[in-house]
Amino acid sequence: MRSHFDEQLAMLNNELTQMGAMCEEAISVASKALTTGNVKLTDQVLSLDGEINHMERKIETLCLKLLLQQQPVAGDLRQISAALKMITDMERIGTQAADIAEIITFLDGRTGEECEYIRFMAEVAIQMVTESIDAFVKQDMVSADAAINRDDDVDHLFLQVKASLIKMIAERPTDGGYALDLLMIAKYFERIGDHAVNIAEWVVFSMTGVHKGEDL
Amino acid sequence: MTKKIFWSIMLAAGAVLAASLVVIMGCLYSYFSNIQGKQLQDELALAVAAVERNGKEYLEKVQPGQYRLTWVAGNGDVLYDTQSGGAGMENHADRQEIREALLNREGKSSRYSTTLLEKTLYYAQRLEDGSVLRISVSSVTVWVLVLGMIQPILIVITVALIISGILASRISHHIMEPLNSLDLERPLENDTYEEIAPLLNRINKQHRQIAMQMSELQRRSDEFAQITRGMTEGLVLLNEKNMIISINPAALKLFHAEESCKGKDFLIIERSPHVSHAIQDALSNGHSEIRIEREGKEYQIHVNRIESNGSVIGAVVLAFDITEAAYAERNRREFTANVSHELKTPLQSIMGSAELIENGLVKEEDMPRFVGHIRTEAERLVTLIEDIIRLSRLDEGNEMPFENVDLYEVAAEVTAGLNDAAAAANVKITLTGEKVNVKGVRRLLTETIFNLCDNAIKYNKDGGTVEVTVSRQEDHGVVTVKDSGIGISPEHQTRVFERFYRVDKSRSKESGGTGLGLSIVKHAVQYMNGKIDLHSTPGEGTDIQISFQENKIM
Numbered sequence: 101m102r103s104h105f106d107e108q109l110a111m112l113n114n115e116l117t118q119m120g121a122m123c124e125e126a127i128s129v130a131s132k133a134l135t136t137g138n139v140k141l142t143d144q145v146l147s148l149d150g151e152i153n154h155m156e157r158k159i160e161t162l163c164l165k166l167l168l169q170q171q172p173v174a175g176d177l178r179q180i181s182a183a184l185k186m187i188t189d190m191e192r193i194g195t196q197a198a199d200i201a202e203i204i205t206f207l208d209g210r211t212g213e214e215c216e217y218i219r220f221m222a223e224v225a226i227q228m229v230t231e232s233i234d235a236f237v238k239q240d241m242v243s244a245d246a247a248i249n250r251d252d253d254v255d256h257l258f259l260q261v262k263a264s265l266i267k268m269i270a271e272r273p274t275d276g277g278y279a280l281d282l283l284m285i286a287k288y289f290e291r292i293g294d295h296a297v298n299i300a301e302w303v304v305f306s307m308t309g310v311h312k313g314e315d316l
Numbered sequence: 317m318t319k320k321i322f323w324s325i326m327l328a329a330g331a332v333l334a335a336s337l338v339v340i341m342g343c344l345y346s347y348f349s350n351i352q353g354k355q356l357q358d359e360l361a362l363a364v365a366a367v368e369r370n371g372k373e374y375l376e377k378v379q380p381g382q383y384r385l386t387w388v389a390g391n392g393d394v395l396y397d398t399q400s401g402g403a404g405m406e407n408h409a410d411r412q413e414i415r416e417a418l419l420n421r422e423g424k425s426s427r428y429s430t431t432l433l434e435k436t437l438y439y440a441q442r443l444e445d446g447s448v449l450r451i452s453v454s455s456v457t458v459w460v461l462v463l464g465m466i467q468p469i470l471i472v473i474t475v476a477l478i479i480s481g482i483l484a485s486r487i488s489h490h491i492m493e494p495l496n497s498l499d500l501e502r503p504l505e506n507d508t509y510e511e512i513a514p515l516l517n518r519i520n521k522q523h524r525q526i527a528m529q530m531s532e533l534q535r536r537s538d539e540f541a542q543i544t545r546g547m548t549e550g551l552v553l554l555n556e557k558n559m560i561i562s563i564n565p566a567a568l569k570l571f572h573a574e575e576s577c578k579g580k581d582f583l584i585i586e587r588s589p590h591v592s593h594a595i596q597d598a599l600s601n602g603h604s605e606i607r608i609e610r611e612g613k614e615y616q617i618h619v620n621r622i623e624s625n626g627s628v629i630g631a632v633v634l635a636f637d638i639t640e641a642a643y644a645e646r647n648r649r650e651f652t653a654n655v656s657h658e659l660k661t662p663l664q665s666i667m668g669s670a671e672l673i674e675n676g677l678v679k680e681e682d683m684p685r686f687v688g689h690i691r692t693e694a695e696r697l698v699t700l701i702e703d704i705i706r707l708s709r710l711d712e713g714n715e716m717p718f719e720n721v722d723l724y725e726v727a728a729e730v731t732a733g734l735n736d737a738a739a740a741a742n743v744k745i746t747l748t749g750e751k752v753n754v755k756g757v758r759r760l761l762t763e764t765i766f767n768l769c770d771n772a773i774k775y776n777k778d779g780g781t782v783e784v785t786v787s788r789q790e791d792h793g794v795v796t797v798k799d800s801g802i803g804i805s806p807e808h809q810t811r812v813f814e815r816f817y818r819v820d821k822s823r824s825k826e827s828g829g830t831g832l833g834l835s836i837v838k839h840a841v842q843y844m845n846g847k848i849d850l851h852s853t854p855g856e857g858t859d860i861q862i863s864f865q866e867n868k869i870m
Contacts, residue, residue, distance in 0.1 A: 114583055121587035237584050
């Protein structure tokens with residue numbers, strides 16, 4: 101009985117890892133589409149988003165089945181409930197990558213090079229997602245902390261993007277629409293960063309049973 | 317085994333005890349009843365004698381006690397009974413002991429009471445007058461005897477069982493002790509029961525076999541580890557559940573993993589969907605390959621399914637670094653595109669001029685200019701094709717005999733040949749240095765130095781200089797061509813040796829080069845195992861050094 105349960109837990113871990121990898125892929129392809137202006141890549145992001153949604157349902161079903169049939173306790177229960185929460189954040193990352201891809205299709209191949217901070221944001225967001233998934237895969241607190249601490253960087257970068265876009269609109273009012281699109285993309289990257297932080301926090305919770313920053 | 321021996325001993329002891337108790341009880345019982353019978357007989361004989369003498373009188377004097385005396389007449393009527401006096405008792409003629417006594421003078425019988433707990437023994441004797449005197453005693457049956465003795469019997473049984481239990485445990489331990497203390501690592505050195513000697517021999521043999529197989533396995537796994545450790549390709553062995561069985565250092569480096577990842581899921585070290593997909597693909601279709609990029613390097617990953625007896629038992633993941641191959645491939649593609657372009661341009665120009673002449677649109681006096689144009693373009697084509705042929709010869713690596721060449725002599729020939737061209741470009745070319753002998757191909761060396769000097773003149777400023785120096789540095793012969801020309805900016809420096817690469821695309825026509833000069837230099841120097849160094853500062857000049865191993869044996 102227990103060994104069957106262990107197998108199912110391992111399967112849950114594998115599928116979460118795969119889902120996380122898909123999120124990484126989605127956001128890095130979206131960022132590549134932005135920086136290269138290659139609109140064709142956006143289709144790839146949209147199909148990845150579809151796969152991520154499908155994966156969320158699959159993992160959710162598995163988690164509920166485990167909760168119902170095995171009635172796990174202690175660490176196992178934490179692991180499964182953390183998984184349930186993590187897939188929600190991963191799904192949001194996938195959807196936001198798809199949203200970015202959608203906006204890119206309206207940019208007419210412009211790559212946002214006028215505002216280099218947005219590229220930094222994309223890099224940091226990718227880094228955060230990678231670190232949070234790494235933290236989960238390797239059960240590594242250091243990576244989780246790294247992802248959580250990087251959130252301030254993204255927030256700070258977002259403010260810089262905003263400032264530089266305001267300047268851009270002031271200088272070239274005709275680019276107003278373009279600037280707003282870029283602002284939305286930046287906001288999505290910032291949101292992705294927040295979701296990565298959530299994932300990292302859930303990883304910490306599933307390992308320690310304590311939410312980060314919360315004392316017993 | 318100790319337990320089994322213990323219980324066997326206990327069982328045997330118990331069985332023996334039970335059996336002997338039964339036998340003893342039986343013997344005791346028959347002994348007692350025998351004695352009782354004899355006593356009864358003696359009593360009867362005494363009573364008979366007394367009755368013969370005193371008749372009923374005696375009987376009346378007998379106190380009713382343990383014994384009961386009954387006097388029965390010859391016809392079976394009871395004359396007297398010591399217990400009830402005899403009146404009203406039924407006829408006893410049909411009693412077995414009476415009948416026997418009437419018939420044989422003596423008779424006996426025994427009857428059980430309904431409860432079987434009591435047995436009445438009867439002895440009868442015929443008197444002289446034909447009547448019968450019977451004596452009876454109620455005696456205990458064997459069951460009562462057993463019941464009566466149950467307490468001592470139980471005590472005996474308990475004590476016996478306790479003693480045999482202690483003994484059995486001692487004995488079984490004693491029997492097992494040598495077996496338990498067997499040294500199975502050195503089976504033949506044990507001094508124990510000879511019955512298990514064959515077993516020990518067998519164990520010894522198997523020990524040797526196992527040791528041999530272990531060392532063979534160890535040797536093989538060492539071999540495997542040695543081979544995979546030295547590989548530059550990353551190698552990962554997975555089982556059918558995607559678990560890492562073995563991973564070599566190159567793969568550890570590629571996937572940023574640690575040795576401890578063995579036995580874990582491959583997803584832990586590499587979770588990219590492409591790779592996972594490729595592995596799944598290989599597990600179901602037998603083979604797959606993908607290309608991935610890691611830290612600016614390109615890897616080709618082959619995944620092959622491993623089968624044994626028709627079932628899938630895992631997969632091999634092999635990662636090749638194909639950065640250079642990919643780069644070469646890109647170069648080749650660019651080269652083909654460049655060659656077509658470079659060949660087409662002069663031909664277009666020739667065709668244009670020829671068309672103009674054909675249609676009579678060229679005036680007579682302009683004719684020499686157009687024909688001259690066609691000739692120069694054709695010349696360019698020929699030079700280009702010659703250069704390409706030279707390059708492809710170098711590429712193919714056709715054997716060219718090495719000989720002893722004096723670098724100074726070659727440089728002198730080249731600079732002398734280029735004097736006119738230098739003068740035309742208003743550039744001063746000088747040669748300094750000493751004689752240095754190297755091993756090389758004279759034709760290639762001439763070409764190399766020619767190309768370098770030619771470039772130095774072409775890409776020079778008006779009134780500039782070209783300094784050619786031949787020197788000996790340690791055990792190398794070095795030719796330095798230093799110009800005061802336009803220089804090459806750093807981003808171009810690494811690429812100028814590529815085929816058809818031009819720093820200034822617009823200059824190709826006026827300088828008349830083919831874009832292959834430096835590429836030929838690079839290949840020629842490589843062919844002769846030499847080295848090229850390029851130092852350049854834009855606007856100040858370029859300094860190219862080629863060096864070859866000095867040939868000291870003349």
